[in-house]
Amino acid sequence: MRQRVATAVWRVVLAAGLVCGIGLLPWLTRTDPAYTVLKARSAEREPTPEVLADIRAQLGLDGGPLHVLGRWLGGLARGDAGQSWISGSEVLPDVLRALGASLLLMSVALLVAALTAGIICARTLRLGARRRLGGRRRGGTASAVVASLPEFLVASVLATVVGVQLGWLPALGWYGAQWTVLPALALGLPAGAVIGRLLDDLLPGAFGEPWALAAAARGLPGRRIARQALRRCVPALLPNLGLFVVGLTGGAVAVEQVFDIPGLGRTTLQAALAQDLPVLQAGTLALVLLAALATGATRLAARLLTGPALRDGALSSLHRPAPPAGGVLPLVYGAVLLAVVVAGLTRDPLALDTGARLLAPSLDHPFGTDSLGRDLLARVGHGALDTLLLASAVTAAALVAGVLLGLVPRLSAPLVDTVNAVPPVLAALLVTAVAGSGAATPALAVGAVAWAPLAAHTSALLCQERATLHITATRGLGAGRWYLLRRELLPAVLPPVLRHALLRLPGVALALASLGFLGLGAQPPSPEWGLLLAENQPYAERAPWAVLAPAAVLALLGALAVTAAGGLRRPRRRRPDTAVPVGAERTAAPRKEPAATR
Structure with a gap:
């Protein structure tokens, strides 16, 4: 009962912190909210001190951010969320x-x-x-x-x-x-x-x-x-x-x-x-x-x-040793992606040719050209380095954070719920408000929310794995908590969570570049793949190759990630020649599975 109460309190604290952080966003950006409201209502009006003071008085901003938050929370208790600062509705x-x-x-x-x-x-x-x-x-x-x-x-x-x-x-x-x-x-x-x-x-x-x-x-x-x-x-x-x-x-x-x-x-x-x-x-x-x-x-x-099987420890493990899947496909996809990147690196991604705008694919331009006459193959190849390296780093950090937090579900579950309620774009705005805009802003924003699905997946798999028959038997033989975690739980859970992380790698790459397009990171003429998609989207009907080229490379990255992930399986365990005495090492009991579960 105490644990449930503590979890509920932790959830309320996190939700309140998120709402308060969102509420402080106008002040965190180090700009005057009254100036922003004035520009939204009447862009032609001069922001004189008298005009700004009048807007602050109308909106109740004189008392500062804490006063605004307190008044808003008090209104919620009466079913009143206030009025829009822009429209007044x-x-x-x-x-x-x-x-x-x-x-x-x-x-x-x-x-x-x-x-x-x-x-x-x-x-x-x-x-x-x-x-x-x-x-x-x-x-x-x-x-x-x-x-x-x-x-x-x-x-x-x-x-x-x-x-x-x-x-x-x-x-x-x-x-x-x-x-x-x-x-x-x-x-x-x-x-x-x-x-x-x-x-x-x-x-x-x-x-x-x-x-x-x-x-x-x-x-x-x-x-x-x-x-x-x-x-x-x-x-x-x-x-x-x-x-x-x-x-x-x-x-x-x-x-x-x-x-x-x-x-x-x-x-x-x-x-x-x-x-x-x-x-x-x-x-x-x-x-x-x-x-x-x-x-x-x-x-x-x-x-x-x-x-009741989850409570009584009567489940079997869904993650058994299996031969690797994927075969030669990851090598084929990887070779094709590498060939595209290498071919693009030999070309100039910034060379303009206004007479060659939106040209169809040809021998001179295998992927065609964009609206400014730049070679799309060159832009895809040069954009691969920054896009793939940054996306891989963010995915790896999200994987580590997700697994570590997934091991403590009482702490991470409310945090996952709160973080998942924030769209990545809104998270980017919060990061920008605190740390400013820069090349690291998209990575911080996407990394702040990318770990949540992996943590939820880890917690769910651990919950079921702890209820399996072989864990119950191994615990009965005297195995300690750390032995179970190191030798039984993590080897069963890590492969599917790692496959999940690889499956999300293309989405992370796109999210990073999309935030850059919104002005929160890398800017044109950077050849990031997401920027290429966004820049060429208006020309999709006239020149579909301008959108299909970066989309096809992104899809190829997804195919490579998934087929490579298919080979990540729990390794087969060799049977020990001799059993470890329980009294010799309390946390080193060998795993004994019933014959029906092998």
Whole structure:
């Protein structure tokens, strides 16, 4: 009971700290909020001391930031979130309308994600139901490509091709159910590809458990075994599903911008850029509450699906030693990516030729040219160094932080919920306000939120791994906590979490470059891949190669990351020749598995 109370208090403290930090954003930027409000209301009016003093009096800024925060919190107790500093309208109705639009979009996007994940796992489910699932699996390249595609690129292609050229569905606005299809596809396809890859990674272990072998021996239908295998694997992914719920609601800023959707993410970002403090605070508080509800629902669902086996230590490990997967594909993808980078490095990425604007691919320009006549192959090759190195460093740091924090779920779970409620763009604005804009700003902002899914994944896998039969038996033989962690838990959990980190590497690379495009890091004419996508996006209909070239390289990076991750498996353990006496080393008992679980 005390632990639950302490966790609840820790969660409230973190949420309050986040809301207060957001509330102090106008002052952290070292600018006068009254000056920002004046420019938003009337850009032609001179910011004289008298005018600024009058605005401070109107907004109640004379008492300082703590006074503003206290008055806002007092208004919340009465159901009043204040008035917008820019428009003067009531904040709460506008935020609730934006939240309603985002929740509807999130619901349809989750349906698309579930269907996408089902398609990715269909082959594994079919083979497992027929008892033909071997240790070496092929495929998965298509899902890797889909998972690595940037959401705003998918949104732009769908809006241009399906909405404008073909006219099948409306591309702009938010007026009914038809307007949710294209943005839901843009959000749900990449998310479903990630979930499908994680689920497909767990299914072979479920089909190899004793209950599945016994069910097949008794002649139970394969479809029934497949359904139970899904039920066995889904609890380990529910924490990440909760993170997707919040991310699809507050982090869909780019998709909402492309389709002109008045969602919560777009509303919060616009308020942050305009320093409209009441709207920014209310939107952030809504995201924090949504994160808490999503996390509570996923944890309850995980306990209901797993049942008393999680408490009684009656599970089998889903992460068994297996031969490496991937074969020669990682070498092929790596060779192609290296060839592209080397070929691009031999060319000048800044050479302008206005007479060669938006040229199609040719022998002179294998990837074509951009709107300024610059060679796209050269820009892709030179941008690879900064993009890949920085993305790899941020992913490695996020992996280490996620694993370490995932080992202490009572500390990290509330922190994960709070961090996940902050869209990366808003995190970048906070980092910029505190540390200033610079080359390190995107790395700090993305790294501040990239560890959360990995920590949630680590905690979920550890929770189930601790409830396995061999852990219960090893503990009964006298093994200590550190022995279990070092020799049993970490070897089982690290490979799937590392595969998860590699799966997110292309997304990290794109997030870094996207923040640079927003003015929070590297600036044009830097040839970062995300900048190339954003700069050439307006010319997608006239010169599609200008967008497809960097998108194809990013997809190739995703395919390389996923196929290389397939070879990361738990190593096979050699049987010890002699058992270690329990009394000789209390924390060094060898692992003894029952015959049915090997």
